[in-house]
Amino acid sequence: MEIHKKVKYEEELDSGFVDEIKEMSRCEEIDECIQCGTCSSSCPMAVYMDYTPRKIIAMIKSGFKDEALRSFTIWLCPSCYTCQVRCPSKIKITDVMYALKRKAIEEKVYPSRFAIPVLDRQMSRLIAKYGRNSEMWLILNLYLKSRNPFGLFKMAPLGLKLMKTGRMSLKKESIKDRKQLGALLKAIKEDTR
Amino acid sequence: MNGYVYYPGCSLKGSSRAYEESILPVFKEIGMPLQELEDWNCCGATAYFSVDDTMAAAVCGRNLALAEKAGKDIIAPCAGCYLTLKKSNIFLAGSQPKAAKILKDLKSVGCEYQGKVAVKHPLQVLSEDVGLPKIKELVRRPLKGLKVACYYGCQLVRPYTDFDDPDYPTKLDRLLEAVGAESVNYSAKTRCCGGSLTGTIEEVGLRLNYILLKEAKRKGADAIVTICPLCQFNLEITQDKAGRKYKDDVAMPILYFSQLLGLAMGIAKEDLGFSRSIVSLKPVWKKLKNGGTL
Ligand code: SF4
Numbered sequence A: 001m002e003i004h005k006k007v008k009y010e011e012e013l014d015s016g017f018v019d020e021i022k023e024m025s026r027c028e029e030i031d032e033c034i035q036c037g038t039c040s041s042s043c044p045m046a047v048y049m050d051y052t053p054r055k056i057i058a059m060i061k062s063g064f065k066d067e068a069l070r071s072f073t074i075w076l077c078p079s080c081y082t083c084q085v086r087c088p089s090k091i092k093i094t095d096v097m098y099a100l101k102r103k104a105i106e107e108k109v110y111p112s113r114f115a116i117p118v119l120d121r122q123m124s125r126l127i128a129k130y131g132r133n134s135e136m137w138l139i140l141n142l143y144l145k146s147r148n149p150f151g152l153f154k155m156a157p158l159g160l161k162l163m164k165t166g167r168m169s170l171k172k173e174s175i176k177d178r179k180q181l182g183a184l185l186k187a188i189k190e191d192t193r
Numbered sequence B: 001m002n003g004y005v006y007y008p009g010c011s012l013k014g015s016s017r018a019y020e021e022s023i024l025p026v027f028k029e030i031g032m033p034l035q036e037l038e039d040w041n042c043c044g045a046t047a048y049f050s051v052d053d054t055m056a057a058a059v060c061g062r063n064l065a066l067a068e069k070a071g072k073d074i075i076a077p078c079a080g081c082y083l084t085l086k087k088s089n090i091f092l093a094g095s096q097p098k099a100a101k102i103l104k105d106l107k108s109v110g111c112e113y114q115g116k117v118a119v120k121h122p123l124q125v126l127s128e129d130v131g132l133p134k135i136k137e138l139v140r141r142p143l144k145g146l147k148v149a150c151y152y153g154c155q156l157v158r159p160y161t162d163f164d165d166p167d168y169p170t171k172l173d174r175l176l177e178a179v180g181a182e183s184v185n186y187s188a189k190t191r192c193c194g195g196s197l198t199g200t201i202e203e204v205g206l207r208l209n210y211i212l213l214k215e216a217k218r219k220g221a222d223a224i225v226t227i228c229p230l231c232q233f234n235l236e237i238t239q240d241k242a243g244r245k246y247k248d249d250v251a252m253p254i255l256y257f258s259q260l261l262g263l264a265m266g267i268a269k270e271d272l273g274f275s276r277s278i279v280s281l282k283p284v285w286k287k288l289k290n291g292g293t294l
């Protein structure tokens, strides 16, 4: 009979991952997790996640970098901060989730057609360029980039209701001083490189 | 700082106009008319922090600098903007080397920021600066007979807020009671509505909002009262589909707290953005008629 191991040995893990995430999330307390599960039991998304928040913290500590970064968990977290305010070890779990998202984008291992990271990136681009977010344009972009144009048809009845009540417009919003914002973001980019 | 400027954020200029249309008249009625922050930019919401947190803090920094220049503290009615601006404010005041860099870059483009601005939600200003006794004095039409479920959501009370409890806040309940409504014991008051998940993974969004709507129904509420545009939007647009999917009638008016305050203060019903609702508000009008308010 063939033997399958269900764990990873130390040499297959990334021992530096925990420090990277500690720095990115500005949360030094990750090591102090006692695996109590308060975060998972408080999390409204846990039932949809591939790894619960408690598991994600354990994975970071042990260096399961690939699994953590490729998880759906991080994208399902809408940052409600319930876990963060309840954690007895004062781990900033929500900020850790944010750090994992950024790391996953940086390393290009996020699910590129999954609507959530697509939305986050599109919206960030709109803001960097115009200083404002135009809801309607964001939605259009979302469906096109996640290659789900049919989703738009499903949304049409709602769209009509929102149009009727004056809650949706096709106008592209923008700040006046786009030059200043552009200069600011450029300076930041040069400074943090 | 001396007084407040109003930071609308993108939602209050778009899908949540009713919030702006009601919060401004309410502050006017109180004698604190609000000016909009000149050339404000989007706060970046949760999206920018998921992509690049330095840029995210910088765009918030620009808003804070603009407010400082105007010599005012910020009132941000959107709970998402409130949290994002507050988070960035705390970060920029901290000792991280990154914060110093951002401040330096802000200065280089003419947006010097010295960290003097406070970021507040209107609920905090109404409860603390104005106070319930003054608000009671302004009531012309007490909301007698109306039962409300006060829904705080997540971003207002966690994790930076210093004016209410993160798990079981009560400031909104007290405020609505002060204007004559009855607040039910709404145990889901800080449960998450899913934020933008409603638009990205519908199945999850429907379920989360169904739980919130059902709990309000179970407690006998006539309406859910919100303090956040995204919560209001989600609870409104999901109820029809959720009702069909789970074979349960969860139709219910979802109102901004400012709409009910305005009504109680005697501002005309037509001037508070009620017509922008996509669900029927009849249950509310009926109760208020029976109670003698309308
Ligand atoms: S609540 Fe905190 S200590 Fe408990 S399992 Fe979660 S992260 Fe670990």
Ligand code: SF4
Binding pocket: A039, A042, A043, A044, A045, A046, A053, A076, A077, A078, A079, A080, A081, A082, A083, A084, A093, A094, A097
């Ligand atoms: S912040 Fe994210 S991980 Fe934490 S409880 Fe909320 S959804 Fe779950």
